[in-house]
Amino acid sequence: MREVLDDIERWRAAGHRVAIARVVGVDGSAPRDPGATMAVNDAGEVAGSVSGGCVEGAVVTEALAVLDGEHERGVVTFGYSDDEAFAVGLTCGGTVHLFVEPLDW
């Protein structure tokens, strides 16, 4: 959160809506620990990261879906044992659980 604060502030000042995705749990080998945070604004701009670059693209898609109201806020899981819906793997073989929500609090 700390590392994306400046970007969030800039986006909010410019009137953007913002979603944040935070790692809330990992199984096995994962590149980032719980707390790693990515922020996405409604123009698709991105700050921060939640993995070594493996799942960021999918997280942007999910964050924008949450901002647009297509998806509810909630936990999404990326990793080795994924079903088709989130067939985005981590190269290190671990699993990462992310909580994605609009910054409306």
Add this chain to the structure above:
Amino acid sequence: MSAIYETLRDALRAEAAVALATVVEGPAIGAKLLVRPGVPPVGSLGDPDLDRVVARDALGELESGLTSTRHYGRHGEARASEVAVFIESFAPLPRMIIFGAVDFTAALARAGKLLGYRVTVCDARAVFATPQRFPTADEVVNDWPERYLAKVGEELGPRDAVCVLTHDHKFDIPALVAALGTAAGYLGAMGSRRTHEDRVRRLREAGVDDRGLERIMAPIGLDIGARTPEETAIAICAEIIALRTGHAAPSLRDASGPIHG
């Protein structure tokens, strides 16, 4: 809206200790409680009993700098899992205190910032201890090491590092004796093996016992053949990491032979 985010933002900017609890599974998904030591929590997770239990747990996690997801019943019951709460701790940055405003100090201050430390450079010589010489340091203090540690030593804990680079017994003996009186997790001192032998003798005269001497990493840094100030800074930071994680990495202290390559 925004009250919790803005309180969190202000606390982070002030580098104050703060924990954010978020319901990530359960009836009040997304609900938040912001917890700070000594201040009533802000927000709610949807149930007063759950709030009370999570606030207590969050303060505990904050103290040890932990971030994790915990499970509770709807009213905060233990051994239930209807509600998953992600508790994110934002502990103040760990500190790196560097004694000695020498040329190695500037490189170590940069490397310390890279690792996320709040870096303090302290030297008793006003002509050397200037912010202009150490632009990346968070603060440059013009004081005697033991006087400075008498002021801040009590705040130091296992996440903090003290590096003595003074190369001068007049400064480094009192600095090391004072640093040994703190709970800092890393304590290193620069100097050749011969310098350190002499330093050990002086430290013993100052009343430091074997356990104290065992805490001091000297010559400072891992045995990677570092030559330049920048390489030495990397060797020091790598030793700090290895000591914290308990991984076997070759410290100069435990080797013999030349330090520089």
